[in-house]
Amino acid sequence: MLAKLGVNTIDELFADIPDEFRNPPLALPSPMAELEVQQELSSLASKNRALGSGPSFLGAGSYNHFIPAIVKALMTRGEFLTAYTPYQAEASQGTLQVIYEFQTLISNLYGMEVANAGMYDGATSLAEGVLMACRVTRRSHVAVADTLSPYYRQVIEAYCQAQGLELYTVSSGQAPSLDQ
Numbered sequence: 001m002l003a004k005l006g007v008n009t010i011d012e013l014f015a016d017i018p019d020e021f022r023n024p025p026l027a028l029p030s031p032m033a034e035l036e037v038q039q040e041l042s043s044l045a046s047k048n049r050a051l052g053s054g055p056s057f058l059g060a061g062s063y064n065h066f067i068p069a070i071v072k073a074l075m076t077r078g079e080f081l082t083a084y085t086p087y088q089a090e091a092s093q094g095t096l097q098v099i100y101e102f103q104t105l106i107s108n109l110y111g112m113e114v115a116n117a118g119m120y121d122g123a124t125s126l127a128e129g130v131l132m133a134c135r136v137t138r139r140s141h142v143a144v145a146d147t148l149s150p151y152y153r154q155v156i157e158a159y160c161q162a163q164g165l166e167l168y169t170v171s172s173g174q175a176p177s178l179d180q
Contacts, residue, residue, distance in 0.1 A: 123155035130156055131163060140165050147172045 007013045014022055032040065078094070099117045106115040119125040130142055142160055144153060146169050160167045 123149075123152040126152055127155045127159040130165075131159055134163070134165055141168060142166065143168045143170045145170055145172050 002008060002010070002013065005013060102117045103115045106117075107113065116128070119128065134140065134142065142156070142165055144156060144167065148156075157167055159165075
């Protein structure tokens with residue numbers, strides 16, 4: 001590469017840069033043990049404000065919220081590690097049993113005839129819910145709040161476009177009427 005540039009050494013390449021700028025002495029602290037480094041970084045980090053220490057305007061799902069400890073305990077179980085719905089019952093009876101129990105409990109809790117646990121993410125679940133609501137009510141117009149995550153909205157737009165449904169945005173400060 002140096003030959004392509006017409007120089008023989010790296011020093012020749014950087015010869016136009018004065019020595020004091022090429023290799024300045026580094027003001028590094030003395031070596032530290034791992035524990036000392038951890039304490040130093042904790043001290044530096046404590047100067048920052050954490051997300052929950054004041055108002056957050058990040059939006060799109062980035063907000064301070066409580067996640068019960070049971071969620072972590074459940075999510076580390078093998079049955080919940082993937083959103084994949086298995087197709088070989090004999091190889092995945094535990095997963096199928098958990099899905100059945102969940103769907104049954106949700107149906108009972110909300111007084112629904114059916115509940116689906118085979119969705120891959122929140123946006124897909126929301127879009128499927130929108131399509132189901134349109135099919136059940138035989139309506140072709142969908143209203144969503146302007147505070148909806150932009151990622152969720154993109155998925156709903158794709159689903160609605162494919163089904164010929166009209167999507168409307170309602171201002172979060174505006175109470176929609178049935179005439180709109």
